Amino acid sequence: MAKRTGSADLPLHGGRVPPWLSARMAKLGRVIVEAVVLEYGRDELLRRLAHPFWFQSFGAVMGMDWHSSGITTSVIGALKRGLAPLEQELGLYVCGGKGAQSRQTPAELTAFGERTGLDASPLTHASRLVAKVDSAAVQDGFDLYLHAFIVSVDGRWCVVQQGMNEQRREARRYHWLSENLQSFLDSPHAAIEGRNQGSIVNLADVRAERNRRAGLELVHAGPDRPVALLKRWRDSGSAALDLFDAPEPETPHLKLPAHHEVHASDVVLRRLHATLAAAADRGPKDFADLLLTPGVGARTVAALAMVAEVLHGAPARFSDPARLSLAHGGKDGHPFPVPLKVYDQTIRVLKDAVSRAKLGNDERLAAIRQLDAQARALEGHVAGPSFEAFVADERARSDVYGGRTVFD
Structure with missing residues (x-):
């Protein structure tokens, strides 16, 4: 049975993704997906997309606002654009999206079935049911506005949905995974991101089976009994019925703050030091020929080391997605x-490594994998600059690196 794997608070953040960034996000997202599929397979990619910590880190390393709900929209959009030319090669299809695009999901899944020969009926049924569960069976104050269905040619899938609460200026992201899914109504979520606030009705919880059965009995019995019950609750002054008394199981919780700046407290410094040390140590050894290429230097290798963690890192290392924003910054300058x-150099290096691996030469991909292994080995054993010093140096060199924000 799929279980919730974690939660997080996501502040709403306005703005837009400029074309110069969205195009690069599509390219980087595509090559990262290609590398994950080459190294670990399609099923592993679906598992990662269903992991809220990895998903947030994935968006952060692509230069999006590291903490905001906008990561969901931009990552899904980047994947849909970036993977479209490689759908048949990868055997992965991204359907749906934000707003009106979400309502096209059943039609897109039907077209996917026609192209691949896979029966799309169970997929379209799953898409509709998942949307209904998170919009009707789970009433938590967040109105759904994004529904993305990522499916493989094997018929396995994951769903990423997001709802917003404009009054609280917060969003909640819901993750689903078909792997081991036995029921849509018995605690099916792979994860739900967001802070519980107020009374929440969750009829998709395994403990709500009696409530669902009672609801059907009320419907079948006609209106008299429900009206009598509602009058009794009104007369007693009860504003809500507590459906679930049992405590929620302990799960990892990622609390993303409202402040847009990245603070030192948002970053696990020992991991940053380990990544920088690994880049300094392994870069000259594993990328000797690459470092002779104009435009590729220590800064690019440091960015590659952070991307390597997204490719290979263990789930426990994604508890501070803000750190991954230090690879390529953020569109608003944070x-x-x-x-x-x-x-651009990161994209070029990864694209070259993936292209070589497809031809049987995986030395470049292995070198990138070694960056992550070295970082994990060095964690806790090396020192480095303070967070403030690292960011100050990056800002001072911004012109040299072609730094740009949405305000330019």
Whole structure:
């Protein structure tokens, strides 16, 4: 049975993704997905997309606002655009999206079935039911506005949905995974992101089976009994019925703050030091020929080391997604402007490594994998600059790196 794997608070954040960034996000997202599928397979990619910590870190390393709900929309959009030319090669299809696009999901899944020969009926049924569960069976104050269905040619899938509460200026993201899913109504979520606030009715919880059965009995019995019950609750002054008395199981909780700046407290410094040390140590050894290429230097290798963690890192290392924003900054200038020259070199290096691996030469991909292994080995054993010093240096070099923000 799939269980919730964690939660997080996501502040709403306005703004737009400029074309110069959205195009790069599509390219970087595509090559990261290609690398994950090459190394670990399609099922592992679906598992990662269903992991809220990894998903947030994935968006942060692509230069989006590291903490905001906008990561969901931009990542899904980048994947849909970036993976479209490689759908048949990868065997992965991204359907749905934000607003009106979400309502096209059943039609897109039907077209997917026609192209691949896979029976799309169970997929369209799952899509509709997942949307109904999170909009009707789970009443938590968040109105759904995004529904993305990522499916493989094997018929396995994951769903990422998001709802917003404009009064609280917060969003909640819901993750679903078909793997081991036995029921849509017995605690099916792979994860739900967001802070519980007020009374929540969750008829998709395994403990609500009696409530669902009682609801059907009320419907079948006609209106007299429900009206009598409602009058009794009104007369007693009860505003809500507590459906579940049992405590929620302990799960990891990622609390993303409302402040847009990246603070030192948002970053696990020992991990940052380990990543920088691994880049300094392994870079000259594993990328000797690459470092002779104009435009590729220590800064690009440092960015690659952070991307390597997204490719290979253990789930426990994604508890501070803000740290991954130090690879390519953020569109609003937090923690620093997006270094376009570094970003483009990262894409080029990864694309070259993936292309070589497809031809049987995986030395470049292995070198990137070694960056992550080295970082984990060095964690807790090396020192480095303070967070403030690192960001200050990055800002000072912003012009050299082609730094740009949405305000330019």
